[in-house]
Amino acid sequence: MSDYFDALETRPPAQREAELMAALPGAVAHARARTDAFGELLAEVDPAAVADRSALARLPVVRKSELLARQQRDRASDPFGGFSAIGWRGLRAPQGARRVFQSPGPIYEPEGEGADYWRMARSIFAAGFRAGDLAHCSFSYHLTPAGAMMESGAHAVGCTVFAGGIGNTELQLQAVAELKPHGYIGTPSFLKILLEKSAETGAPVASITKAMLGGEAFPPSLRAWLQERGVEAYQSYATADLGLIAYETTAREGLVLDEGVIVEIVRPGTGDVLPDGEVGEVVVTTLNPDYPLVRFGTGDLSAILPGACPTGRTNTRIRGWLGRADQTAKVRGMFVHPGQVAEVLRRHPEAGRGRLVVEGEMANDRMTLRVETAGDPEGLATRLAESIRDVTKLRGEVVLVPPGSLPNDGKVIEDARSYQ
Numbered sequence: 041m042s043d044y045f046d047a048l049e050t051r052p053p054a055q056r057e058a059e060l061m062a063a064l065p066g067a068v069a070h071a072r073a074r075t076d077a078f079g080e081l082l083a084e085v086d087p088a089a090v091a092d093r094s095a096l097a098r099l100p101v102v103r104k105s106e107l108l109a110r111q112q113r114d115r116a117s118d119p120f121g122g123f124s125a126i127g128w129r130g131l132r133a134p135q136g137a138r139r140v141f142q143s144p145g146p147i148y149e150p151e152g153e154g155a156d157y158w159r160m161a162r163s164i165f166a167a168g169f170r171a172g173d174l175a176h177c178s179f180s181y182h183l184t185p186a187g188a189m190m191e192s193g194a195h196a197v198g199c200t201v202f203a204g205g206i207g208n209t210e211l212q213l214q215a216v217a218e219l220k221p222h223g224y225i226g227t228p229s230f231l232k233i234l235l236e237k238s239a240e241t242g243a244p245v246a247s248i249t250k251a252m253l254g255g256e257a258f259p260p261s262l263r264a265w266l267q268e269r270g271v272e273a274y275q276s277y278a279t280a281d282l283g284l285i286a287y288e289t290t291a292r293e294g295l296v297l298d299e300g301v302i303v304e305i306v307r308p309g310t311g312d313v314l315p316d317g318e319v320g321e322v323v324v325t326t327l328n329p330d331y332p333l334v335r336f337g338t339g340d341l342s343a344i345l346p347g348a349c350p351t352g353r354t355n356t357r358i359r360g361w362l363g364r365a366d367q368t369a370k371v372r373g374m375f376v377h378p379g380q381v382a383e384v385l386r387r388h389p390e391a392g393r394g395r396l397v398v399e400g401e402m403a404n405d406r407m408t409l410r411v412e413t414a415g416d417p418e419g420l421a422t423r424l425a426e427s428i429r430d431v432t433k434l435r436g437e438v439v440l441v442p443p444g445s446l447p448n449d450g451k452v453i454e455d456a457r458s459y460q
Contacts, residue, residue, distance in 0.1 A: 045165040045197075048299040049353045056355065060302055063327055065091050068099075071332035076122030077102075077110055078334060093313070096335065097304065101311040101323055103337035104281070105366075108145050119148045126150055126330045136330065141185040141280065149185060149280045152330035158185070158283030159300050160193025163276035166289050166296075167252035169223055171198025176216060176248070178204040178226030178234075179255070185280050186255065190225045193284075209233060213243045220247035227255045228262055228273070235269055252276060257361065277361060279338060282326050286358055294345040294357040301326050303356070304335070305344055308365040308452045309378025311335065316344040319450030321365035322358070339365050341450040367453040369398050371405045376432050378452040384409065384427045390417045391424065395446050396436070397454045405457065407436035412443045 044050060051059075069087035071078040081100055090096055110121030118124075118131065119140075126136030127150070139151040151157050169175060175194045181187035181203055191201045202219055204212045204226075213234055215221075224231050231251055238245040251266070251273035258275045266273045274288040277295055285303065286295035297303050302325040305314050314320040322338045341364065345357040368377050376396065385391045392412035400406045409428060413420060421438040428436040 043351065044353070045162045049162070049296075049355065051354060053354050053356075056299075060327075061092055064096065064302065064325070065089075067325065067327050067329075067332060068334055070125070070329055071334050074125040074329075075332065076118070078123070078332070080122070082334070093302075093304070096302070096325065097311065097313045099311070099335050101306065101335045101337045102333070104147070104339055107281070107336075108147055111145075111147060120150065123333065124150045124331055126152055139185075139188065141188070142183045143185070143280050147280075150331055151185065151188065152328070154330075156192050156196035157328075157330075158189040158192065158278065159298055160189050160276070160278065160284050161196035162193075162298060163274075163278070163284055163287030164190070164193045164199070164225065164252050165197050166287050167223070167274040167276075168250040168272065169194065169197050169199055169252065173197075173199045173222040174202060174219060175199045176202045176204055176212075176219070176221035176224050176226075178206060178212060178224065178230050181205045189278065189280070189283070190252075190254075194225065206230070209237055213237055213241070213245070216245050216248065217243045222247060223250040223252070224248050224271070225252045228253045228258045228275075229256055231266070231271070231273070232262065235266075235271075246270065250274075254278060275360075277340075277358075281331070281333060282324050282336060282338070283328065285322065285324055285338070286360075288360075289349055289351045289353060291350040293349065294359050296349050296353050296357050297355045299355065300328070303358070305342065305358075306337075307382060308341070308367065308450060309380070310382040312382070314343075316346060317448070319343045319359075319362055319448050321450070337365070341365050343448075343450075362450060365450065367451060367455075369453050369455045371398055371407060371432075371434055374432065374434055376407070376434070376453060380431050381409070381452050383431050384424065385411070387427050388420060388424060390414075390420055392443055393446050395451060395454060397456055399456045407432075407434060408439055409436055410439045410441055410446060412446055413440050414443055416440060 065087050068090045072082045114121050137150040141149045179186035194201050254276045277286045278284045284298040286297050304323045305320040306323050308321045322340045322342050326333050341362040342358040381396050385394045394411045397408045424438045
């Protein structure tokens with residue numbers, strides 16, 4: 041039995057990169073030609089010239105907040121805000137969209153006709169599921185696409201699926217006892233609830249020996265708790281917009297990137313790609329022609345993990361979910377964004393990494409920009425303070441610190457105020 045879902049997972053890295061970059065100009069051209077949003081955002085872009093990562097990095101980052109704003113603006117004429125290339129009669133195309141979902145916001149997402157549309161099979165396979173298994177899926181099948189995402193991936197692996205959905209703990213526990221599924225697909229918290237309820241009632245759940253988890257943080261303490269109860273659980277990282285981004289393997293060393301996406305790690309609030317190892321926002325370009333998102337900012341923080349996966353998979357790895365990139369803070373009645381901090385630093389070439397610390401109590405705030413710089417360039421602190429005032433319309437202090445002094449955690453704005 042193969043250890044890999046397909047041969048793409050073990051391609052030589054140089055071959056993978058060449059094939060992804062060869063597909064990139066076509067993906068950009070398709071997004072530009074087939075969607076109103078990217079037709080506008082990429083109007084001045086020559087898609088043929090976007091054939092490597094440096095060219096990709098010059099394109100604008102589209103963040104989820106912008107997608108939501110466009111959907112809200114265009115709701116009467118196009119609930120997808122001009123980002124979808126498919127629709128239904130009266131919206132863009134007479135056919136093409138199989139289903140449409142609503143995520144919190146609300147944000148609407150289309151599902152196209154392809155099998156395993158969100159490419160979830162790769163993560164489910166890596167979690168140990170195989171053809172012939174019965175998978176108990178407790179992700180939501182209502183409004184949001186999570187249940188459909190996982191079910192289509194499980195079907196692509198060859199699994200039978202029990203569509204448990206969310207809630208109804210007693211009924212789901214009864215189904216586990218009577219159907220004896222081989223594995224669980226859902227959130228970590230609900231799996232814990234099921235196992236705790238089993239211990240309380242005596243309902244048998246020993247058939248579940250593996251799990252593919254998502255939608256929530258999966259701390260090591262919970263992983264160990266599940267292992268003590270005979271369940272080997274792995275996590276995936278996916279979104280309703282992009283499908284699978286990365287997945288965990290038996291090596292348990294970070295998450296391996298999916299084969300159908302191009303991932304960059306950028307400085308929060310900017311589109312600037314960070315060196316490997318630096319924590320920043322996960323930005324994804326998907327090769328999905330139905331929903332062709334180019335440089336889509338997930339709002340999640342992660343970092344590239346060096347080295348190759350011990351399982352033999354050759355794609356790049358990321359460290360996993362490390363927090364949220366949206367660190368907007370309200371200071372003295374004004375919103376301060378990570379992009380504004382980046383603009384302050386960009387004006388001063390001598391400045392390295394920066395971190396804006398907001399302290400004090402609400403209505404009595406004070407801002408301090410801590411900036412890494414080599415030596416003590418004359419007048420830099422004063423010039424930075426002037427830029428803070430110019431960009432944010434607020435006064436802030438500046439403290440210069442040696443290179444490497446600031447934590448590598450992706451934070452651009454640290455809200456250290458007391459809210460008590």
